[in-house]
Amino acid sequence: DVKVTQSSRYLVKRTGEKVFLECVQDMDHENMFWYRQDPGLGLRLIYFSYDVKMKEKGDIPEGYSVSREKKERFSLILESASTNQTSMYLCASRAPGGARDEQFFGPGTRLTVL
Amino acid sequence: AQTVTQSQPEMSVQEAETVTLSCTYDTSESNYYLFWYKQPPSRQMILVIRQEAYKQQNATENRFSVNFQKAAKPFSLKISDSQLGDTAMYFCAFKGIQGAQKLVFGQGTRLTINP
Numbered sequence: 001d002v003k004v005t006q007s008s009r010y011l012v013k014r015t016g017e018k019v020f021l022e023c024v025q026d027m028d029h030e031n032m033f034w035y036r037q038d039p040g041l042g043l044r045l046i047y048f049s050y051d052v053k054m055k056e057k058g059d060i061p062e063g064y065s066v067s068r069e070k071k072e073r074f075s076l077i078l079e080s081a082s083t084n085q086t087s088m089y090l091c092a093s094r095a096p097g098g099a100r101d102e103q104f105f106g107p108g109t110r111l112t113v114l
Numbered sequence: 115a116q117t118v119t120q121s122q123p124e125m126s127v128q129e130a131e132t133v134t135l136s137c138t139y140d141t142s143e144s145n146y147y148l149f150w151y152k153q154p155p156s157r158q159m160i161l162v163i164r165q166e167a168y169k170q171q172n173a174t175e176n177r178f179s180v181n182f183q184k185a186a187k188p189f190s191l192k193i194s195d196s197q198l199g200d201t202a203m204y205f206c207a208f209k210g211i212q213g214a215q216k217l218v219f220g221q222g223t224r225l226t227i228n229p
Contacts, residue, residue: 004158033216040123042205042219058216090159101147101209103217105159 004106006091012112019078021109023091031094032074034066036087049074081113116141118208120220127196128228135191135223137206146210150191153203201227
């Protein structure tokens, strides 16, 4: 089974702090994604990565950056956390060309910025 | 840009009933994929079913089926013989085959199956 893990289920940070959210997948997938999930808005793509050291902006990249130094790990960085970044953050991975073209999701990190 | 709309924020039905979740999308692409994902309470999101736009036949996976009409652009999910374990948030999603091929999600529908 594909496994996608995220470093924390719950996180509380203060405004202005630098925040790191880590995601690890164990199936050698090339593609990885970071989304935020907000009630009434569904999932919105922040950043994605086609492969190691590659990254592309999604629909809402402002205030975020990412790092992908190793294939299995994709990090989301909030350079200076703000209260409007309070949200659920979901990581996903995908193998291009898979039979169902499925994205496999992690359990999510619920981030609260005070 | 593609848009995906789920206009039913919440639904509830009795166990064993059939329920249909609605989704509409908008795109100018001629070929694309549509998905329904399920997010159970406090559990990871999983893929329920996928439809390829160039296929005439509606996708079916056990108790789950879709109603896909390419010209009209509705994409509903029908759950037959609903079970308590079907209680979840359901998200409709679109993926084109051009450009970045990223998923565009709808707002979600919270489905509750009552005993």
